[in-house]
Amino acid sequence: MSMSVTYHFHELNIIEPAFSQFYFNLFKKVDYQGYSEFVIKGIRDQLKDLILSGKETGVRIDPETDLYKPLRALGYPFDGVVYTLRELGSDGEKYLDNFGNDSSLTLTPKGKKWAMGLPDASQTATSAGRLNYFDVPKLASEKIKILLAELNELPDLAPYANLISHQLRTILALILKYICKNTLNVEIPTDKQDLRPLLNFTIDQCIQLKEKRLADNLAELRDSKYKDIVDDVIHDDHTMVNSRIAENMMTHIKHILSLAYR
Amino acid sequence: MKTAEEKADNNIFKVVQQIRQLQIQSANGHKVKYKIGHLMIGTSDEVDILNSLQAKGLIEILNSYGSDSAK
Numbered sequence: 001m002s003m004s005v006t007y008h009f010h011e012l013n014i015i016e017p018a019f020s021q022f023y024f025n026l027f028k029k030v031d032y033q034g035y036s037e038f039v040i041k042g043i044r045d046q047l048k049d050l051i052l053s054g055k056e057t058g059v060r061i062d063p064e065t066d067l068y069k070p071l072r073a074l075g076y077p078f079d080g081v082v083y084t085l086r087e088l089g090s091d092g093e094k095y096l097d098n099f100g101n102d103s104s105l106t107l108t109p110k111g112k113k114w115a116m117g118l119p120d121a122s123q124t125a126t127s128a129g130r131l132n133y134f135d136v137p138k139l140a141s142e143k144i145k146i147l148l149a150e151l152n153e154l155p156d157l158a159p160y161a162n163l164i165s166h167q168l169r170t171i172l173a174l175i176l177k178y179i180c181k182n183t184l185n186v187e188i189p190t191d192k193q194d195l196r197p198l199l200n201f202t203i204d205q206c207i208q209l210k211e212k213r214l215a216d217n218l219a220e221l222r223d224s225k226y227k228d229i230v231d232d233v234i235h236d237d238h239t240m241v242n243s244r245i246a247e248n249m250m251t252h253i254k255h256i257l258s259l260a261y262r
Numbered sequence: 263m264k265t266a267e268e269k270a271d272n273n274i275f276k277v278v279q280q281i282r283q284l285q286i287q288s289a290n291g292h293k294v295k296y297k298i299g300h301l302m303i304g305t306s307d308e309v310d311i312l313n314s315l316q317a318k319g320l321i322e323i324l325n326s327y328g329s330d331s332a333k
Contacts, residue, residue, distance in 0.1 A: 009295055009296070009326070010295070010296045010312060010323050010324075010325070010326050011293065011294070011295050011296075011323070011324040011325040011326075012281065012293070012294050012295075012296050012312075012321045012322065012323055012324065013293055013321065013322040013324055014281065014293075014294065014320070014321050015319060015320055015321060015322060018318075018319055018320050019281075019315075019320045019321060022278070022315075022318070022320050023278055023279075023282055026274065026275055026278055079279065079280065080276070080279075
């Protein structure tokens with residue numbers, strides 16, 4: 001039985017800057033977490049089908065034929081699928097290999113387990129023990145040491161994603177103050193004490209004082225909009241921060257810690 | 263469970279994001295052809311969303327080409 005899909009075509013003229021303003025406002029308030037999870041589930045189901053149908057037996061997956069086309073037919077947005085696949089192939093997740101270097105890709109052993117809903121060995125080990133993710137810098141203040149130790153003591157990431165994200169914001173603010181005082185030797189203006197202006201101020205100062213790696217890493221953290229995402233969901237009784245977002249924040253903060261307390 | 267309002271927000275977001283991507287990709291930056299499939303996610307009604315964006319003065323619909331069936 002063939003499935004018929006009807007398309008309508010519209011030629012649009014986008015009215016700037018009203019559209020851009022609307023887009024950015026919408027991006028802030030939309031449930032991006034739910035959207036992302038929806039697309040991830042679609043990809044995961046499709047990968048599971050590939051494994052079960054014997055397609056994925058160590059051979060390469062052709063993204064166009066095996067993923068984009070069937071997912072598009074199911075109505076998933078093409079760009080959402082592409083971006084999500086990139087994230088799944090990133091260093092943080094490592095579910096997919098060869099993505100970006102080649103048009104084809106393969107599932108890693110970790111990715112196969114994930115697609116099939118099987119527990120990952122590394123996750124099983126952490127859930128039985130402690131998260132133990134952060135190296136606590138010797139030069140850090142007692143306050144940061146305590147906050148990092150508290151995170152390291154957690155048994156797992158996913159059930160504590162809200163707590164971790166919230167704590168990471170506090171840790172970030174303390175790191176920024178340390179960088180301004182000890183690395184850059186600059187005084188923080190009174191109107192730059194809150195996290196967002198403090199982050200912008202520190203990035204500007206890092207650029208001026210040629211602390212390029214710090215500036216780049218802080219700018220990456222700022223541009224990823226974690227603060228907006230976390231702010232939107234963290235004070236909502238019913239919403240958890242996506243554990244992938246919490247994990248990405250942890251990766252960023254770990255890297256910034258190593259640069260700040262060197 | 264998401265409320266109806268949240269679902270509607272998500273659907274608008276998806277449409278607007280697609281327009282944004284097409285806008286970025288299009289050669290002249292402003293004029294794009296937007297393809298709407300009836301088999302889209304959830305209950306979104308993309309035509310209504312486009313009309314509402316037009317009513318808000320965010321886009322202009324220059325031409326509608328009716329429908330084209332693919333099997």
